[in-house]
Each structure stands twice: as C-alpha cells, then as structure tokens.
Amino acid sequence: MSNIIKTVDVTDSLENLSEFCDIENGRISGKIFSDKAIYEQELEKIFARCWLFVAHESQIPKTGDYITTTMGEDEVIVVRQKDGGIKVFLNACPHRGNKVCFAESGSTRGFICNYHGWSFNTAGNLVGQHESGIYEASDFDKSKWGLKEVAQVDSWKGLVFATFDPEAPTLKEYLGPMTWYLDALFDNQEGGTEFAGGCIRSTYECNWKIAAENFVGDILHAGWTHDSAARAMLGGAVAKVSDFEESYSVNWNGHGYEFALDTVGNVAVLGESALNKYVHTIKPSVAERLGEFRSNMVASVSSCTIFPNFSFLAGQNTIRVWQPRGPNKIELFSWVLVNKSAPDDIKEKWRKGAMMTFSPTGVFEMDDGENWEYCTKTSKGKVTGAQDLYIGLGMNTLERQTDLPGNVYKGQLNEANARAYYQHWYDHLNAKSWSEIPDRNVGKAEVE
Known part of the structure; x- marks a missing residue:
C-alpha cells in the first residue's frame, strides 16, 4: 500500500464511493466520517431502510405508556396499544408538521398538537381539531389524516425495533x-x-x-x-x-x-x-x-x-x-x-x-x-x-x-x-x- 497522499472529491452521486471503502485490502478513508453527501445517503439508504432499536418493552408496560425517540433524524413516538401491541408513529402533526409530543416518556390517552389543536388517540387516529366546523365545511376526511405509522414494528426478547421500509426482511431474518x-x-x-x-x-x-x-x-x-x-x-x-x-x-x-x-x-x-x-x-x-x-x-x-x-x-x-x-x-x-x-x-x-x-x-x-x-x-x-x-x-x-x-x-x-x-x-x-x-x-x- 502506497503512503503517497491522495486527494479525492466525493460527489453527490457517490459514484466514487469505492475509492473510500476497499474492504478486500483492509482500507477505508477518513472522508466517510465527515462528508455531507455521504451522510445524506446514509439517512436515506440505512436509517430509512434498516431495523432500528426504538424501545425496551419494560419502558412501556401499560396501555397508553409511551416514549419518544428518533430513527435517524426522524422523531418518533413509541406507544403501547389497548390490545397490548406496540405502534410507532412519526412525532409530527400531518397538518403543518409540528411535534405532537414534547415529553421523553409518560402515559396518555392521546396527543395534541400545540399549533392548531389537532388531537390524536394512542392508535394514531385523528379524533378532533380546534374549530372543527371549518373542516366539516371543507369535506375534510379525518380518517386520512392520522399520525403516520412506520412500516413494520417487531420485538425480540423485550427489544423493540422498527423500520420505515415495508420491503425490509423480518426482524428475525435481519438479526439472523x-x-x-x-x-x-x-x-x-x-x-x-x-x-x-x-x-x-x-x-x-x-x-x-x-x-x-x-x-x-x-x-x-x-x-x-x-x-x-x-x-x-x-x-x-x-x-x-x-x-x-x-x-x-x-x-x-x-x-x-x-x-x-x-x-x-x-x-x-x-x-x-x-x-x-x-x-x-x-x-x-x-x-x-x-x-x-x-x-x-x-x-x-x-x-x-x-x-x-x-x-x-x-x-x-x-x-x-x-x-x-x-x-x-x-x-x-x-x-x-x-x-x-x-x-x-x-x-x-x-x-x-x-x-x-x-x-x-x-x-x-x-x-x-x-x-x-x-x-x-x-x-x-x-x-x-x-x-x-x-x-x-x-x-x-x-x-x-x-x-x-x-x-x-x-x-x-x-x-x-x-x-x-x-x-x-x-x-x-x-x-x-x-x-x-x-x-x-x-x-x-x-x-x-
């Protein structure tokens, strides 16, 4: 391996990523730790695709118990359901995108957006708004505007994982x-x-x-x-x-x-x-x-x-x-x-x-x-x-x-x-x- 110093630019298309990751020869480049274009690709192709740890079941033992966390840079709410299951939602109101939960953990019957008063139950359904009459006059369909749910949620030995990708393998297959x-x-x-x-x-x-x-x-x-x-x-x-x-x-x-x-x-x-x-x-x-x-x-x-x-x-x-x-x-x-x-x-x-x-x-x-x-x-x-x-x-x-x-x-x-x-x-x-x-x-x- 040569000790001659090289300078290589990273492009947004990452066409030359192989220049920075040569595993066969036991080599990586420090550039993979600082480049903005690589980081943006990581958010899209790793954090929006892989199974990510979001909670331990002991953190949310009862109906309505929740914690807030992140999947990549996307903020999410992990909440225990009435049937004992667990759902994971984006922590963002589908009206203007404001957070609907600011606490790190707690127990609740629902979530309310501070901005325009949209309220959601723990199943993520939109159940009410401030000045609801104006929505009814606009033929607004509540059923289409609940909290956005992640594609898959599963747990293994108390560890709860979630993924945004509906095509991701099962958690069991992922852990192997x-x-x-x-x-x-x-x-x-x-x-x-x-x-x-x-x-x-x-x-x-x-x-x-x-x-x-x-x-x-x-x-x-x-x-x-x-x-x-x-x-x-x-x-x-x-x-x-x-x-x-x-x-x-x-x-x-x-x-x-x-x-x-x-x-x-x-x-x-x-x-x-x-x-x-x-x-x-x-x-x-x-x-x-x-x-x-x-x-x-x-x-x-x-x-x-x-x-x-x-x-x-x-x-x-x-x-x-x-x-x-x-x-x-x-x-x-x-x-x-x-x-x-x-x-x-x-x-x-x-x-x-x-x-x-x-x-x-x-x-x-x-x-x-x-x-x-x-x-x-x-x-x-x-x-x-x-x-x-x-x-x-x-x-x-x-x-x-x-x-x-x-x-x-x-x-x-x-x-x-x-x-x-x-x-x-x-x-x-x-x-x-x-x-x-x-x-x-x-x-x-x-x-x-």
Missing part, C-alpha cells in the same frame, strides 16, 4: 444467527430483562459510525485507552485480552460481537464484588438454559453492535443507540439493563456501576469520547480526510471448521467485524433496494 449470542445477555434468566432507571442523553462531536464500530469489535483500544481507568476500578493489575485462552469475533450482515469466555471480565470493572458474585451464582442456571459456552459469555470482556447503531457491553450492561445528528455529531441514548429476577440491591449496584464507568462523566466513556471526536475532526481536513485508514487485522483468521453460527473469526484482537460492518454499510449505500444488497456471509445461518 446473532440472536444465538444475544441470548447470553437478553435471555439468560427466566423472566427476561428490563431497563433500570431512565435514559441518559449526551452529545459528542463525532461521526456515528466511529462509535458504532468501536463496539462492533474494537477491543484493541481497551488495553491502551482504558488501562488507567481499569486499574483504578480493579485496584491493581489488568488482564491482557491477548492472554485469554479462547475468544472470538463473530459477525453477520454488519452486526458484530466480539467476546472472550472469561465470565465476569466486564462486570468486574464496575467495582462491585456483589455483581461478580451474582454472575457466578446464576451461572449454573444459565448453563442449563443456554449451554456451558454461553454461560461463560454473560458478563465477559465483550462488546456488540447490531447494524447500524444499536450497541451494548455485556457485564457492564450499558445499552446504547448512537443517534446521528449530522456527519460530525451524535446524540447518545443509553440505558442500564438488568435481569427482572435480580434482587433490587443488585439492580441498583448495576445502575450505579454503569454511571461510574459508562456515562458522560464515567471513567471509561470520557476516554472514548475524546478519541471519537478527534477521529472525526481530523477527517474534515481536505488532505487528511482522504488518507488511507487501516482495518486489516486478522485478515486470514476465519474459522471454517466450527459449529458456532455466523461468520466466526479467531480472537478478539481482530478487525474482521469492522470490515464486515463497513462492507455492509457500503453495500447499503450502493443498493436501491434490499434485493440488491449482496449476501457476503460464509458461516452458518442456522440457530439451534
């Missing part, structure tokens, strides 16, 4: 064999999971992909970026990831999960011995439920991103969505996940531990935020942004003889998941519809 691994966090105990406390919102001046890629498989940074914080939380020496006897990087259609089988590595850095004890206490029942292999994943050194922007750290139990706010800014929505069956004191220790480590003032998150912001800022340079960035670690580590589902690679210190993530990103930007997105998977799709 990754669900086998996700069970280690989201279904390791009877009764499932819930969010403890509310949503933590913060902003970073970085591109959304940098943060998502960090969780899809970048354990490499942890031993350097987080070394001092980990030593402080653990009160001494920190194990090297390279010393783990068994670890993996697994991906499928852009989703990626890197993990060791050390059982409690992530939870240990929360600084609460009671949490370590809890994980070891439930391990036998997890093994009975999911098998010995996944019982070692429950709180291990690990991270995951479900394409495009839903991530988590098992053990630390921070759940997060990287909400795009332009090519150079994100709004981070994060929550703390706990087992419903866990004792209340354990839930509270998890919440406090997550606040100390992965929150805007957390000892680990401050490290990450600074790195992500400077990666984005350098990419704005005309010359700097066009330089090659290396993502070639672990090029020849695919496990071809394995019973594990998905595309399985040896070791966590591996950029296979990052390559798969950017390849899927590239494929979406180059496709006019789902049918044009190539299947690049080589592993097992079946989940036993």
Whole structure:
C-alpha cells in the first residue's frame, strides 16, 4: 500500500464511493466520517431502510405508556396499544408538521398538537381539531389524516425495533444467527430483562459510525485507552485480552460481537464484588438454559453492535443507540439493563456501576469520547480526510471448521467485524433496494 497522499472529491452521486471503502485490502478513508453527501445517503439508504432499536418493552408496560425517540433524524413516538401491541408513529402533526409530543416518556390517552389543536388517540387516529366546523365545511376526511405509522414494528426478547421500509426482511431474518449470542445477555434468566432507571442523553462531536464500530469489535483500544481507568476500578493489575485462552469475533450482515469466555471480565470493572458474585451464582442456571459456552459469555470482556447503531457491553450492561445528528455529531441514548429476577440491591449496584464507568462523566466513556471526536475532526481536513485508514487485522483468521453460527473469526484482537460492518454499510449505500444488497456471509445461518 502506497503512503503517497491522495486527494479525492466525493460527489453527490457517490459514484466514487469505492475509492473510500476497499474492504478486500483492509482500507477505508477518513472522508466517510465527515462528508455531507455521504451522510445524506446514509439517512436515506440505512436509517430509512434498516431495523432500528426504538424501545425496551419494560419502558412501556401499560396501555397508553409511551416514549419518544428518533430513527435517524426522524422523531418518533413509541406507544403501547389497548390490545397490548406496540405502534410507532412519526412525532409530527400531518397538518403543518409540528411535534405532537414534547415529553421523553409518560402515559396518555392521546396527543395534541400545540399549533392548531389537532388531537390524536394512542392508535394514531385523528379524533378532533380546534374549530372543527371549518373542516366539516371543507369535506375534510379525518380518517386520512392520522399520525403516520412506520412500516413494520417487531420485538425480540423485550427489544423493540422498527423500520420505515415495508420491503425490509423480518426482524428475525435481519438479526439472523446473532440472536444465538444475544441470548447470553437478553435471555439468560427466566423472566427476561428490563431497563433500570431512565435514559441518559449526551452529545459528542463525532461521526456515528466511529462509535458504532468501536463496539462492533474494537477491543484493541481497551488495553491502551482504558488501562488507567481499569486499574483504578480493579485496584491493581489488568488482564491482557491477548492472554485469554479462547475468544472470538463473530459477525453477520454488519452486526458484530466480539467476546472472550472469561465470565465476569466486564462486570468486574464496575467495582462491585456483589455483581461478580451474582454472575457466578446464576451461572449454573444459565448453563442449563443456554449451554456451558454461553454461560461463560454473560458478563465477559465483550462488546456488540447490531447494524447500524444499536450497541451494548455485556457485564457492564450499558445499552446504547448512537443517534446521528449530522456527519460530525451524535446524540447518545443509553440505558442500564438488568435481569427482572435480580434482587433490587443488585439492580441498583448495576445502575450505579454503569454511571461510574459508562456515562458522560464515567471513567471509561470520557476516554472514548475524546478519541471519537478527534477521529472525526481530523477527517474534515481536505488532505487528511482522504488518507488511507487501516482495518486489516486478522485478515486470514476465519474459522471454517466450527459449529458456532455466523461468520466466526479467531480472537478478539481482530478487525474482521469492522470490515464486515463497513462492507455492509457500503453495500447499503450502493443498493436501491434490499434485493440488491449482496449476501457476503460464509458461516452458518442456522440457530439451534
């Protein structure tokens, strides 16, 4: 690979996108983190097409319970229906487009627009307006002017996803064999999971992909970026990831999960011995439920991103969505996940531990935020942004003889998941519809 600096312009048609994403040779360009034309295409071909995480069912347990969130830059309302189902609507009145709900969460019998008094029930139907007589005189048909509903809504193990695209595959197909691994966090105990406390919102001046890629498989940074914080939380020496006897990087259609089988590595850095004890206490029942292999994943050194922007750290139990706010800014929505069956004191220790480590003032998150912001800022340079960035670690580590589902690679210190993530990103930007997105998977799709 040449070290000669190149300058290449990005056009609105993105005809030369291949200049910035050469996965076969382990190369991307920093330009993909700052270019406005690329970002606009991402909103259209990724965020308006893919399944996006919008809520956990525990946030809206009763009829009329709702939260507001975003899908890309589109604001939406997620609301529990009378029949127990969940609907997702654009948070925009179909009269002039004003927001109909300004609260982050609550319980209601309906939504009313502040501008002209249009009111909607929780099923999204328009049920009344201010000065309704003038509408009747205009042969106005209420049934045609309800809140706009997204194309599909579905849930898996308490996680609620939605998509604007009626042609998107089912959620089960979208997640594919990754669900086998996700069970280690989201279904390791009877009764499932819930969010403890509310949503933590913060902003970073970085591109959304940098943060998502960090969780899809970048354990490499942890031993350097987080070394001092980990030593402080653990009160001494920190194990090297390279010393783990068994670890993996697994991906499928852009989703990626890197993990060791050390059982409690992530939870240990929360600084609460009671949490370590809890994980070891439930391990036998997890093994009975999911098998010995996944019982070692429950709180291990690990991270995951479900394409495009839903991530988590098992053990630390921070759940997060990287909400795009332009090519150079994100709004981070994060929550703390706990087992419903866990004792209340354990839930509270998890919440406090997550606040100390992965929150805007957390000892680990401050490290990450600074790195992500400077990666984005350098990419704005005309010359700097066009330089090659290396993502070639672990090029020849695919496990071809394995019973594990998905595309399985040896070791966590591996950029296979990052390559798969950017390849899927590239494929979406180059496709006019789902049918044009190539299947690049080589592993097992079946989940036993």
